[in-house]
Amino acid sequence: MSQPAVAIEHARVASWRRPLAYLLSAGAAFYLGQALLTMIGGRVELIVRRHPMPEERFEVVWALGALLIVAALLAWDSPLLRKLPALIIAGAVALYMGNRVVGGSGDTIPAHHLPLHLLCEGTLAFDTEAPVHDNPDHLEYYYVRSHGKVYSRYPLGSALLVLPVFLPSAIGPFSHNNPVINDIAKLGAALLTAFGGLMLFVVLRRLTSVRAAAGATFVFLAGTAALPILSQALWQHTGAAFGTALCLLGLFDEPTRRKRRGLLVGLGAGILVACRPVDVVISVGLGLALLASDRKAFAVATGVGSVLVALTVLYNRLALGTWLSGGYGPEAQGGWSSPFFEGLAGLTVSPTRGLFVCSPILIIAISAFVSPPLEGDRKTMVRISGATALAFMLMMSKWWAWSGGWCAGPRMLAETLPIWALGTGLAAERWFATPSRRAVAGVLAALSVATSLLLTYAPLTGRYFDLVIHPSAWDVNGYIPLAFLETRFDPPSRPPGSP
Numbered sequence: 446m447s448q449p450a451v452a453i454e455h456a457r458v459a460s461w462r463r464p465l466a467y468l469l470s471a472g473a474a475f476y477l478g479q480a481l482l483t484m485i486g487g488r489v490e491l492i493v494r495r496h497p498m499p500e501e502r503f504e505v506v507w508a509l510g511a512l513l514i515v516a517a518l519l520a521w522d523s524p525l526l527r528k529l530p531a532l533i534i535a536g537a538v539a540l541y542m543g544n545r546v547v548g549g550s551g552d553t554i555p556a557h558h559l560p561l562h563l564l565c566e567g568t569l570a571f572d573t574e575a576p577v578h579d580n581p582d583h584l585e586y587y588y589v590r591s592h593g594k595v596y597s598r599y600p601l602g603s604a605l606l607v608l609p610v611f612l613p614s615a616i617g618p619f620s621h622n623n624p625v626i627n628d629i630a631k632l633g634a635a636l637l638t639a640f641g642g643l644m645l646f647v648v649l650r651r652l653t654s655v656r657a658a659a660g661a662t663f664v665f666l667a668g669t670a671a672l673p674i675l676s677q678a679l680w681q682h683t684g685a686a687f688g689t690a691l692c693l694l695g696l697f698d699e700p701t702r703r704k705r706r707g708l709l710v711g712l713g714a715g716i717l718v719a720c721r722p723v724d725v726v727i728s729v730g731l732g733l734a735l736l737a738s739d740r741k742a743f744a745v746a747t748g749v750g751s752v753l754v755a756l757t758v759l760y761n762r763l764a765l766g767t768w769l770s771g772g773y774g775p776e777a778q779g780g781w782s783s784p785f786f787e788g789l790a791g792l793t794v795s796p797t798r799g800l801f802v803c804s805p806i807l808i809i810a811i812s813a814f815v816s817p818p819l820e821g822d823r824k825t826m827v828r829i830s831g832a833t834a835l836a837f838m839l840m841m842s843k844w845w846a847w848s849g850g851w852c853a854g855p856r857m858l859a860e861t862l863p864i865w866a867l868g869t870g871l872a873a874e875r876w877f878a879t880p881s882r883r884a885v886a887g888v889l890a891a892l893s894v895a896t897s898l899l900l901t902y903a904p905l906t907g908r909y910f911d912l913v914i915h916p917s918a919w920d921v922n923g924y925i926p927l928a929f930l931e932t933r934f935d936p937p938s939r940p941p942g943s944p
Contacts, residue, residue, distance in 0.1 A: 462522045469517035476510035485617030487625055503628045504542045511539035526655060530643055537639035537666050538632075541676035544902045547627045549678025550851040551587045555597030556604040556679035557630035564608065564615035569601065569764060570594040591765045600771060601760070602720030603684030607633025631676075634683045638676040641690035642666040645863050648690075648697045649870040652819060657877075660890075661870030668893030669804045669862050673853045673900035681721040685860035688716030688724075692731040693863055695746070696826050700739065707745025710735050714746065715753025717860065722757070722771060724860055726840055730833025737829060738822040781843040788842030792858060797913065797923040798848045800838075800855045800865075803896050806889040809876050810868025818871055831868055834861040853900040853913055854925075896925045908932045 483503050514535040518528045549557070555571070563569060572594050584590060589598045597604075610633040613619075614626075642662050649658035665671055675683045695709025714728035728750065736743040761771050770778070793799050801808050814831025817824045841847055841857050849856030876886040905914060909932040912923045922928060 462520050466517045466520040466522075469513050469520060473510045473513035473517060476506050476513065480506045480510060481613055483625060484611075484613040484629055485619060487614075487617075487619045487623040501545045503625050504545045504631070507632060508539050508543040511535045511542065515539060529646070529659065533643050533646060533662060533666070534636075534639045537642055537676070538635050540667060540672070541635035541638065542632065544677075547631045547678055548673060548853060548901070549627070549631075549680065551585060552599060552851075553630075553678040553680055554585075555587055555599060556601075556681075557627050558621070559597060559601065559604040560608050560611040560630070560633070561614050561619070561621060561626060563604075564611055565621075569760070570596055589765065594764075596764050598771075598773070600681055600720055600722060600757070602688075602716055602718075602757075603634075603637075603679045603681055605719070606637060606684045606687065606716070607679065610636065627678075630679045634679050635676045637683055637687045638666070638671050641675075641687045641863060642671070644690040644694045645866055645870075648693050648867065651697055652823065653870055653874060657870050657873035660873055661866050664804075664806050664869060664890055664893060665862060665866035668806060668890060668897050669866070670854045670856060670859045670897070671862055672897040674856050674859050675862075677901065680856070680859070682856060682859035684720035685717050685724050685727075686862055688713040688720060689727060689731070689860055690863040691716065692728075693830070693867060695742075696731060696734055696738070696830070697823065700822070703739055703742045704745055706735065706739065707742040708749055710742070711746035711749025712753070714750040715757075718750075718754050719757045721860065722769070723840075724837075725754075726837050727833055727860065730836060731830060734826040734829035734833070737825050780845045782845045783843050783847055785842050788844065788847040789839065791847055791919075792838055792842055792855070795848075795919055796921050796927075797925070798855050798857075800858050803855050803900075803925065804865075804893040806886065806893040807865045807869055808889065809872045809886060810865050812875065813868040813871035818875065827867070827871065830864050834858075834864040837861050851914060853905065854897070892926070899925050899929050903929055 480503065483506070512535075515532060518532050518535070521528065558571070559569070562571065571588065584595065587598050588595050590596075607630065610629060614629060619626075642665055645665055646658050646662040649661055652658075671686070674680060675686050691713030692710050693713075695706045695711075695713065698706045698709065700706075710731065714732055717724040717728045732743065732746060732750070735746055758768055762768050765771055773780070791798055793801050796802060810831070814828060814834075817827040819827060838858060838861070844857065847857055873886070876882045900913065903909065909928055912920070912928040912932065913925065922931060
């Protein structure tokens with residue numbers, strides 16, 4: 446086809462694609478406007494009446510709005526690479542909100558209530574928040590009483606990271622008792638996870654091809670615990686995984702950007718500790734990776750990270766009466782009681798909680814950690830990052846609750862997922878070099894995505910609930926695809942999301 450003919454064809458296609466993009470954008474604005482009104486006033490009145498619960502409608506509205514943004518971006522006549530960041534965010538939010546269920550547990554209840562409480566009451570103590578604990582003489586396990594006040598038992602980092610998401614609710618008549626508050630918290634978790642995926646894509650784009658970067662980002666967002674764990678509630682791991690991605694963004698920034706590299710790594714390392722103090726192992730490991738590359742950037746990172754760590758320790762002391770244990774109390778020291786090899790095997794290959802069973806595609810990352818397809822400092826940083834993920838895995842093997850308790854999937858290693866996804870992206874080109882390796886990697890990726898989707902979208906009822914949420918870690922019947930197939934025709938005996 447001649448150049449004039451190509452130009453005419455391009456103009457013809459553009460003549461209908463642009464109006465379509467405008468129409469889809471208007472639809473997205475309509476739905477997201479509803480969502481914003483819900484966050485301000487607490488009610489969803491339009492369009493999605495077939496969902497009886499307001500929280501279900503809220504999630505459907507967000508999912509539809511995000512899907513329309515994806516469609517509008519695809520319809521817009523511009524290079525795909527330029528649209529990829531927005532596609533990653535919108536596509537991830539649509540995927541995460543589309544199941545209409547909040548996937549947390551009692552562990553996440555304080556984090557779900559704290560942002561709005563802090564914005565409205567100006568305090569980190571829950572004493573004025575009656576809906577959270579109706580009986581003042583009895584506290585649920587996720588609260589602690591200290592200095593005559595009630596605080597969250599768990600660190601505050603994840604809740605503080607999503608404060609901007611709760612601003613519309615803080616300025617409107619939104620009630621603290623409204624059940625949609627959990628879904629707004631889930632929206633915050635979804636956005637943190639989506640932006641973590643975007644940072645991962647930016648990092649991989651600097652190190653490998655667009656194809657490998659996009660593929661590894663998709664695997665991270667849809668084929669790991671990012672889908673059933675990180676994005677579904679404000680777990681401590683949600684904010685911590687965001688911090689890990691931020692560290693990687695700084696580590697693999699341009700070497701000449703010393704201050705920016707140090708700032709990003711320092712912020713990420715501080716966020717890791719603020720969200721989950723045990724993640725200091727990851728902070729130190731990624732800090733050492735920066736030190737191996739640039740001492741001046743490491744000095745900046747140390748200064749920035751130290752401020753956030755100091756604020757976390759100060760809060761522990763002033764609010765909870767302890768410097769390091771936080772709300773965990775004696776468990777912080779006595780909880781490291783699991784037999785090491787049992788915990789290690791459980792974290793890696795158990796049918797219901799094993800990282801490489803639930804997300805088998807991550808196995809290929811090991812080859813990139815051993816022999817990174819890079820040169821110089823970047824090669825060293827990848828190796829140290831992989832060693833950091835391994836060190837964290839070895840440490841958590843001793844934790845008494847390595848299985849993660851009430852959750853769907855491998856929760857205890859979730860904050861290291863950006864590191865595993867980094868290795869997966871770096872190994873992708875090598876694994877897709879031959880048809881046989883391509884087939885193996887494709888099967889592993891498909892199993893990873895299928896498992897994460899089943900953990901997120903399959904109704905957690907009846908025997909499937911028992912096999913997935915409260916499993917015997919070594920029960921082969923608890924392997925997620927097998928458990929789903931075995932129980933899909935069982936009559937439901939427990940409502941979704943019940944503890």
